[in-house]
Amino acid sequence: MQLCMSNLMKNMLPVLRVKTLKGEHNKCKDPCGNYKVSATTIAFNFKEKLQANPIYKIKEMRVDMKTTLNINAHFEKCKRVKRMILEDMKDSFCDDYKKLVGYANALKGSNPGTDVVLKVSRNALEDRKRKFSRMYICFDALKNGFKNGLRPFNGLDGTFLKGKAKGQLLSAIGQDSMNHFYPISWAIVDRKCKASWVWFLKLLQKSLNINSGEGITFMSDMQKFNQNSEEDTSNT
16 A cells, blocks of 8 residues: 555656756855844944044945955945944044043143143133143153153154044154154144144243253254245235
């Protein structure tokens, strides 16, 4: 009876015959197309990279995502992830600026003799608001190192700050007997102009007790400095 039933089932089964077989084809979808991955998961894996490079492009993010995580999220989802991370960074920047007063007081308390000057915008004070304008820092250990062991030389330069918090970074660099660079002081200002340079140099003069600067060599990019000074003078 069992043998008869098995023969009957074999006769009822459809017959499949392969007539043509193509070994290569490109019509299948991407096997890495995990479009259900959440934006929160992507943000968790790429937050640090985007914080280090705010101009990180979405195309580059998708390539890195496919290489490292073996997923291929939609372009619009990656765009939303980037916006989420940048907005979170903006909020963290605002919170950090609110802590600058406490940071300045902590530097003075833990490093006696350190010069820290924090300046707030006058226009913001008129509106009863506190808006960051400039900040100058010169540690006491750096001042003593310049006075006791460095060459009488100061290199002055400035550079742009990129990201959400714009501005300029001004710095004064010294040099020891082995031609090694030695940071002396630095400042963050809204822009590199004559007024900000004068403010920075006056504080540097006071920190190092160099009076008129006699006997000390200063080196800077005078061509750009003079050009900016002339523009500021013409605007005023």
